[in-house]
Amino acid sequence: MDLLLVVAANAALIPAVVFTAGPLRIALGLPFLLFSPGYALMAALFPKKGSLDGVQRLALSFGMSIAVVPLIGLILNYTPWGIRLYPILVSVTIFIVATCGVAWFRRKNLAEDERFSVSFKLRLPSWKGQSGLDRAPSVALALAITGAGISLVHVMATPKEGEQFTEFYVLGADGMAEGYPSELSPGERGEVILGIVNHEQEEMPYRVEVTLDGGDELRLWLAEEEGASAADNTIAVEALAHEEKWEGNVMFEALKTGERLKLEFLLFSPRLRHGHHIASLLDSGNFVDIEVDEGEGEGTITLDNKARTTHYYRLEVWQGGALRREASFTLGAEERVEEKFEFPPDQSVFRLYEEGEPVIEDSGAELSLHLWLDVG
Numbered sequence: 001m002d003l004l005l006v007v008a009a010n011a012a013l014i015p016a017v018v019f020t021a022g023p024l025r026i027a028l029g030l031p032f033l034l035f036s037p038g039y040a041l042m043a044a045l046f047p048k049k050g051s052l053d054g055v056q057r058l059a060l061s062f063g064m065s066i067a068v069v070p071l072i073g074l075i076l077n078y079t080p081w082g083i084r085l086y087p088i089l090v091s092v093t094i095f096i097v098a099t100c101g102v103a104w105f106r107r108k109n110l111a112e113d114e115r116f117s118v119s120f121k122l123r124l125p126s127w128k129g130q131s132g133l134d135r136a137p138s139v140a141l142a143l144a145i146t147g148a149g150i151s152l153v154h155v156m157a158t159p160k161e162g163e164q165f166t167e168f169y170v171l172g173a174d175g176m177a178e179g180y181p182s183e184l185s186p187g188e189r190g191e192v193i194l195g196i197v198n199h200e201q202e203e204m205p206y207r208v209e210v211t212l213d214g215g216d217e218l219r220l221w222l223a224e225e226e227g228a229s230a231a232d233n234t235i236a237v238e239a240l241a242h243e244e245k246w247e248g249n250v251m252f253e254a255l256k257t258g259e260r261l262k263l264e265f266l267l268f269s270p271r272l273r274h275g276h277h278i279a280s281l282l283d284s285g286n287f288v289d290i291e292v293d294e295g296e297g298e299g300t301i302t303l304d305n306k307a308r309t310t311h312y313y314r315l316e317v318w319q320g321g322a323l324r325r326e327a328s329f330t331l332g333a334e335e336r337v338e339e340k341f342e343f344p345p346d347q348s349v350f351r352l353y354e355e356g357e358p359v360i361e362d363s364g365a366e367l368s369l370h371l372w373l374d375v376g
Contacts, residue, residue, distance in 0.1 A: 002118040003043060003100040010036050010096055014089060033092065038065030040096045043103035049116045068095065166204070167197035168267045168367045173249070183374045186257060190373070191223075194265065195247040198240040206237040207268040209365070210252065212373075217256045218263075223249035257376040266365035273366055278350060282359050286311060286331075290350055290360075297345035302338045305331035314353040317343040324348070 016028050038061035072091050081087035107115045171193040172179030181190035198204050210233050212218040222230045228237045272294035279289040292299035317325040325343040352360040
């Protein structure tokens with residue numbers, strides 16, 4: 001009965017975890033991850049009644065769950081599915097069902113008086129002879145269970161929208177997060193695997209611009225242009241549905257020589273950037289963080305002057321090649337300021353000057369990745 005209850009409870013939790021988000025998902029998912037895998041494993045390892053007492057079995061169920069779930073995540077990390085909600089949900093469920101099956105088989109081969117079992121006694125209340133005050137707790141419990149069932153049906157019927165983000169990655173030619181090209185001869189081609197996964201809850205096209213040391217002194221090819229095309233060092237990826245992935249082999253050739261050349265991959269999407277941070281430690285030792293919301297046309301700039309001298313800054317907001325907003329800041333010695341600024345809502349590029357010299361030039365990209373190359 002205990003094995004059937006573990007499997008049934010987790011089967012019932014799956015839709016609740018899938019269709020909820022935030023604190024409710026955490027509350028429902030914690031028993032799934034922190035108790036059930038360990039309990040099923042302990043049932044498979046110790047099918048006899050006297051092997052463990054109740055307290056030991058309970059404690060080890062939590063302890064083994066904490067050990068098993070990370071191992072499942074580690075294995076998933078080396079699969080194409082990765083460590084995401086659905087792969088983890090399916091993998092942990094398979095583990096629970098499999099270990100419960102082993103536990104059932106091992107118990108079946110034991111004598112009935114040797115098998116570990118959990119007994120449940122449920123006695124319906126007798127209404128005869130009870131006063132209204134005695135019946136109140138039973139009525140309250142029935143109402144609570146009914147309300148919980150209605151809430152679960154409502155949550156499943158009207159699921160909340162999940163987090164919106166895009167996954168962007170670069171792998172070596174062998175498909176691992178290693179083996180990146182770092183030294184090339186003039187005319188030699190480098191190769192990487194570029195990947196985009198859409199988690200934006202809607203269909204989304206993407207554009208990737210590739211630069212070398214901030215310029216276009218390179219040639220770019222796609223091994224196969226399935227779902228994408230390359231021209232003028234730009235990769236245009238056809239619209240991806242929610243949870244759809246595009247992955248392609250990208251080949252490039254540097255047209256200049258030098259050491260530590262920055263090969264940068266800039267990802268653009270039609271979505272206006274929201275809560276996007278442009279943060280940097282400047283050569284002067286001062287720190288700047290610019291947080292922008294292009295949809296609302298507002299942002300916050302944080303400047304931290306760590307020097308003992310005064311510094312002057314100018315922030316520019318550019319849209320469509322035209323200057324739209326400009327703001328100046330003066331920071332005294334060891335002064336820190338945080339100020340809000342506004343600009344017309346639209347895709348924008350932000351430039352920051354320190355003492356009249358450019359120190360930050362935003363690309364306008366949503367995400368960026370880069371490699372360092374020695375060519376020569």
